[in-house]
Amino acid sequence: MSEVIVVTSGKGGVGKTTTTANVGTGLAAMGKKVILIDTDIGLRNLDVVMGLENRIVYNLVDVVEGSCRIKQAIIRDKRYPTLFLLPSAQTRDKSAVTPPQMVRMISHLKDQFDYILLDCPAGIEQGFQNAIAGADRALVVTTPEVSAIRDADRIIGLLEAHEIHKIDLIINRIRGDMIKRGDMMSSEDVVDILSLPLIGLVPDDENVVIATNQGEPLVGTGTLAGRAYQNICNRVLGREVPFLDLEKGVSFWAKVSGIFHRG
Amino acid sequence: MVFKNLLRRKSSREIAKDRLKILLISDRVNCSPEMMEMIKNDIAKVISKYMKIDTKSMEIQITKTGSKGRSLKNPTLYANIPILDLMNHEIP
Numbered sequence: 395m396s397e398v399i400v401v402t403s404g405k406g407g408v409g410k411t412t413t414t415a416n417v418g419t420g421l422a423a424m425g426k427k428v429i430l431i432d433t434d435i436g437l438r439n440l441d442v443v444m445g446l447e448n449r450i451v452y453n454l455v456d457v458v459e460g461s462c463r464i465k466q467a468i469i470r471d472k473r474y475p476t477l478f479l480l481p482s483a484q485t486r487d488k489s490a491v492t493p494p495q496m497v498r499m500i501s502h503l504k505d506q507f508d509y510i511l512l513d514c515p516a517g518i519e520q521g522f523q524n525a526i527a528g529a530d531r532a533l534v535v536t537t538p539e540v541s542a543i544r545d546a547d548r549i550i551g552l553l554e555a556h557e558i559h560k561i562d563l564i565i566n567r568i569r570g571d572m573i574k575r576g577d578m579m580s581s582e583d584v585v586d587i588l589s590l591p592l593i594g595l596v597p598d599d600e601n602v603v604i605a606t607n608q609g610e611p612l613v614g615t616g617t618l619a620g621r622a623y624q625n626i627c628n629r630v631l632g633r634e635v636p637f638l639d640l641e642k643g644v645s646f647w648a649k650v651s652g653i654f655h656r657g
Numbered sequence: 658m659v660f661k662n663l664l665r666r667k668s669s670r671e672i673a674k675d676r677l678k679i680l681l682i683s684d685r686v687n688c689s690p691e692m693m694e695m696i697k698n699d700i701a702k703v704i705s706k707y708m709k710i711d712t713k714s715m716e717i718q719i720t721k722t723g724s725k726g727r728s729l730k731n732p733t734l735y736a737n738i739p740i741l742d743l744m745n746h747e748i749p
Contacts, residue, residue, distance in 0.1 A: 539673075540676055540680075543677055544677065544681065544684065547681050547684060547685070548684060551685065573670070575668075576668030576669065576670045576671070577668065577669045577670060578669075578670055579673050579674060580670070583670070587674070587677050587678065587681065
């Protein structure tokens with residue numbers, strides 16, 4: 395049985411692409427057959443975060459327009475044999491694809507993959523409609539900021555209106571030191587406001603920037619963010635994993651292991 | 658005095674929470690904060706005819722009764738109005 399998961403947020407820059415890359419990579423590392431689909435037409439980024447930008451020949455728009463077969467557009471990941479990417483088009487715009495076309499394409503992929511992860515563009519226009527069209531489940535990414543939470547709330551309403559009821563929350567860029575000072579909303583505050591089940595807490599970890607620079611997802615590394623993404627993958631599979639205590643601040647050992655995992 | 662002010666000042670975390678709660682109510686029910694403010698003032702005016710209330714700390718919000726779910730299928734208007742004095746019983 396395959397599961398189609400859309401990663402969405404409403405607001406831009408909260409970590410949708412990083413989440414898609416890391417959750418997808420983590421699931422593949424656990425032996426699942428995974429395809430990541432970048433639905434942000436015109437502003438593709440997932441290929442860069444995954445370090446696969448040099449392998450693109452065809453893209454999502456070519457597939458839905460019938461210019462190539464779907465197999466020709468799918469890129470195999472360089473690290474995991476069960477991980478694949480369907481890149482978006484950089485030179486087209488979001489009207490190049492419609493929700494029914496997405497549904498049709500996803501139904502073709504369903505019998506070939508365990509997990510289909512859709513990286514949603516920011517906003518609530520056609521790009522968003524395309525991304526959610528074929529999804530069974532959603533991961534809503536937000537940060538502990540007023541604007542991101544407001545947009546997340548709007549997105550949740552739209553997902554529910556679209557009959558997607560399995561919605562989980564990821565709170566990204568948590569800074570324990572700021573929460574302790576009373577200058578950032580805690581995970582409890584955010585969950586209380588959005589009333590969604592929590593599936594992940596990700597710290598504001600500089601290793602995410604380093605990993606993106608290198609085009610290497612950091613899931614599974616000893617870094618705090620790497621462990622946080624690993625935990626999300628386990629929870630996506632239905633396992634119960636305790637949440638990292640990010641409000642305690644970064645521990646000495648996490649810092650040390652972070653240094654060793656950078657190379 | 659300065660110290661007292663420091664203690665009384667809300668943390669930016671609480672300010673964010675309070676702002677979001679009000680914002681999301683109006684976003685979810687499609688009712689603007691201005692309209693909520695007008696409803697609140699009108700309720701205060703009516704109640705004030707009969708008793709003395711604390712208009713500064715009164716709160717109104719639209720929530721769903723019962724479960725903690727997100728959907729607003731049965732929205733309810735809650736008013737939390739602290740009464741200062743019940744003195745004025747005779748109808749004017």
